[in-house]
Amino acid sequence: MCTQISMRTAVTGSGKGTSGWFPISQANVGYDHATHSQLEHALLLDFVNPGLGASARVAVEMDIASGRALIAQLQAAIDEAERNGFTE
């Protein structure tokens, strides 16, 4: 089904797409039909820069378990960086 689950947040950083590195300004997160993976539905994670056009996109699809694991590892990396005083 088309779930219509789609949300976004502003981000600051860089992503490497098909034409090399570019500044990313937005992360789009959804759960809907997958394009490439063999899942019928997947977590859809797009790092984009709308100002550079639709092809400025780093796209990732993953299953729910992977999404949960990613959230945990992101949080763990942030916690350790903050604990050690490395964050800017």
Next chain:
Amino acid sequence: MWNSFSTDAPPAISAGGTTYAGANGDQIHAYVARPEGEGPFPGIVVMMHMPGWDEFYQEFTRRLANHGYIAISPDLYCRAGHGSPDDIAAKVRADGGVPDDQVVGDTAAAMQWLRSQPNSNGKVGIIGTCSGGRHAVLAASRAPGFDAVVDLWGGGVVAPKEQLTPKQPVAPVEYTKDLQAPLLGLFGNEDQRPSPTDVDKHEEELKKHGKAYEFHRYDGAGHGFFYYDRPAYRQQQAMDGWGKVFSFFEKYLKR
């Protein structure tokens, strides 16, 4: 029907891109496939799906032309720009989809484009899968003039208030009283949007308003069971479904 040609007369078609004036007079890109010959031929508007204006839809459009229809598939996402189908679809998805009013305008204009073709027989159908099924029902209900409608597992034809958005403010089922064309619906019983309960509600509304329709629901199939490029493909159900699509269009568009 599948394989219904004689080997000494295989179908001949031409296909390619075009543009036409859609909603608000915007130039809309479209893929057109047409049978060669004088005709006259009926037309079909082919409504793309949420994953994009993609290769499946080009093949779908050519398949209809192979079976004797002038088929036009508007790129409903073309105002978002051009690029790979999935990049454009991702952009439109992140922006909350395309507005229903705009889709109705683009589709009504495509119907008029088909009728204006010199070898048109005057009849026009509409078909779509996924969000395209929803759009087919929506456009046919709001833009009079279609002669047949095919809804392949359109999610959101029946939708609760909390799923409505500013771009999609009304569930298409609310327009059922205005539908003037017969409707064919094909659904997988394992689908969740539309769920079997959603399809029941759609059917109740069609009966309530005395509309001509036929629904077929397939066991062992979920959303997207025609998609031979996806794990959702179900060969037996898809071949049966294609047969029903061709029979339906033959009855309402060719006779």
